[in-house]
Amino acid sequence: MTTEVRVPTLGESVTEATVATWFKQPGDSVAVDEMLCELETDKVTVEVPSPVAGKLADIVAAEGETVGVDALLANIAEAGDAGATTPEPRPSAKQAEDSGDGTSDAGGGGKSIDVMVPTLGESVSEATVSTWFKAVGDSVAQDEMLCELETDKVSVEVPAPAAGTLTEIVAAEGATVQANGKLAVIASGDAAGADTTPPPEGGKDVAAPRAPAAADAGEGADVENAPSAKKAMAEAGLSADQVTGTGRDGRIMKDDVARAIAAAGQAPAASPTAPTPAAQSPRAPVPAEDAAREERVKMTRLRQTIARRLKDSQNTAAMLTTYNEVDMTEVMALRSQYKDEFEKKHGVRLGFMSFFTKACCHALKEVPEVNAEIDGTDIVYKNFVHMGVAAGTPTGLVVPVIRDADSMSFAEIEKAIAEKGRRARDGKLSMAEMQGGTFTLSNGGVYGSLMSSPILNPPQSGILGMHKIQDRPMAINGEVVIRPMMYLALSYDHRIVDGKGAVTFLVRVKEALEDPRRLLMDL
Missing domain, CATH: 2.40.50.100 (RNA polymerase II/Efflux pump adaptor protein, barrel-sandwich hybrid domain)
Structure with a gap:
């Protein structure tokens, strides 16, 4: 069976x-x-x-x-x-030689085997050669990764069809190749012992130097690390011996690299300038002396997805931002008074996020369109609040969702946020944990931001940006006093939320935070 x-x-x-x-x-x-x-x-x-x-x-x-x-x-x-059952074995070098496809006599009883572009997927007809892991003259094992191709959808690694010596690279890095196009030539058998390839013009190899430890990690070992992990290690500048593998037989997985990066306190792409999405217009000319000091790093798929979704959000929604400020005196006093007792009883610290979550849930009941979304020509109102909480991780921004936050206590909210944040940093969030949000909180204040305009997280219609708490002189009852103030920014989709509703929502959040007793009395 x-x-x-x-x-x-x-x-x-x-x-x-x-x-x-x-x-x-x-x-x-x-x-x-x-x-x-x-x-x-x-x-x-x-x-x-x-x-x-x-x-x-x-x-x-x-x-x-x-x-x-x-x-x-x-x-x-x-x-x-x-x-x-007779399993269908993976094609071997001998089978490749006997097939008559893409092979030729190389003299001395060996064969020259063409390395072809693999099937790229439905509707994908071409790819770009992004990286060569091997150089001309290198020995290769069967199924060892030779190069990586990039399409507009996925990255494809090309394995060696046979063991031998890489004698020619037909498509250099940056070249665009068609489906089933020729990438390189491998000499197998006796032909592998002789280098029959003349050096390219100018005396330079066409191929780039071997990839660092990411490509070497599997050589001479029985365990091959995950390709996604290799790529992440290369981007982070980590070697395999700096990462503890948790996969089968000690195999290094992508999550292991994320944990190693977090432990080392380094970003995955430690370049002087962060990679940016490809622009529609050509890149501006760069002087030769500046180009020599630049470093070009491929965007990860997560970063490409973030870039695409944020730009789609700007292009689709009629996005507008309204601002207010909140006096954090009462929240800070309440937190200071009860934080030790709260942590002793509930086993979690009392932070500011639970106050903001409660205040937003309270305001969303009065202004439900901020918690709704557009579906074609329909408006879908949510009779619940699944609160997205934006979190920065070593690999990029993610938004885990606290489901039914409107029915949770302060302690339940703090526990959920702490647990989701920990899983986000460890790269352990599942797809389900990042879907279904109806409204989002983004706390740029933890990084020192004083003011910003957050971008909507589609298909949501609202996102609240929190910022740094800073002492400022305020006029209170005719006197100038110093108060801990925070700017709040609500970005909303003007297609569904009117200015009146947006301002009302922000004022209700402000009122609830400046007098937290209103939350207890549902005012």
């Missing part, structure tokens, strides 16, 4: 993923729930477990392919039938 392995549910609004790594090969024995492969989406990495015990009969979706939800990934011959 053969059991199908299919793509699991990837999360709301996520319809496709890329097959990043296969942990098993046809003919390998597998146990129930043993990890078969790893999928990557725009937001998270998903591991696919085996539904039954048996042998992996065949792989339908190879590494680098884009697959939809419920697409067929592989077939497993269950334990009782595994012995009668």
Whole structure:
């Protein structure tokens, strides 16, 4: 009996993923729930477990392919039938030689094997060569990664079809190649012993130097690290011995790299200037002496997704921001009075976020359009508050969601925010934990921001920006006194929220924070 392995549910609004790594090969024995492969989406990495015990009969979706939800990934011959099933082995160097496709005699009994662009996915006809992991003259093992291609949808790593020596690179870094185009030539067998490739013009190799430890981590070892982890290590400047692998047999996973980055207190792309999304117009000319001091780093898929979603938000919503300021005296006094007793009883610190969450939930009841969204020509009002709380992580901005925050106590809110923040920093958030939010809080004050205009998190219609608490002279009852003040900024979608509603919402938040007793009396 053969059991199908299919793509699991990837999360709301996520319809496709890329097959990043296969942990098993046809003919390998597998146990129930043993990890078969790893999928990557725009937001998270998903591991696919085996539904039954048996042998992996065949792989339908190879590494680098884009697959939809419920697409067929592989077939497993269950334990009782595994012995009668002949698995389809991965093509070997000998099979590649005998196939007659892309091979030629290289003299001395060896063969020259062409390395071709793999299938890029439906509707994708071309790719850009982003990185060569090997240089001309390097020895390569079968299935060792040679180069990485970038399309407008996914990154595709190209493995060596056979063991031998890389004798020619046809498509250099930055070149655009068509589907099934030729990338390089490998000399296998006896031909691998001789370097038959003349140096390119100018005496320089076409290929870039080998990738750092990210590419070398698997050499001479039985365990191959996840491609996504290799890429993250390269971007962060980490070597494999600086990261503790938690995958099967000590394999380094993407989450392991994120934890290592967080522990080291460094950003994943430690470049002088942060990478920016590709502009529509050509990049301005740079003097040669400045270009020599620049560093170009590929954007991660998460950063590309963040850039795309934020720009889509600006292009789609009629976004407007209204401002106010709040006197934090009463909240700070209340927190100072009860914080020790609160932490002793509930096991969590009393912060400011629970006050703001409660104040926003209170205001959203009075101005429900700020908690609604547009669906075509309909307005969808939410009779609940799923509060998104923006959090910075080593790999980028994420927004975990506190579900039903309107029915939670101060202690429950603080515990939920602390737990979600910890999971975000460790890269452990699931897709479900970042979906379904109806309103968002963004606290730029923790980084020292005094004033900003937050960008909407689609399809939400409102986001509240919190800022730094700063002592300022204020006129109170005819006298100038020093008060701890915070600027508040509400960005909203003017298509659904009128100015009156936005201002009313912000005033209600201000009133609740300046007199927290109003929250207890629902005023």
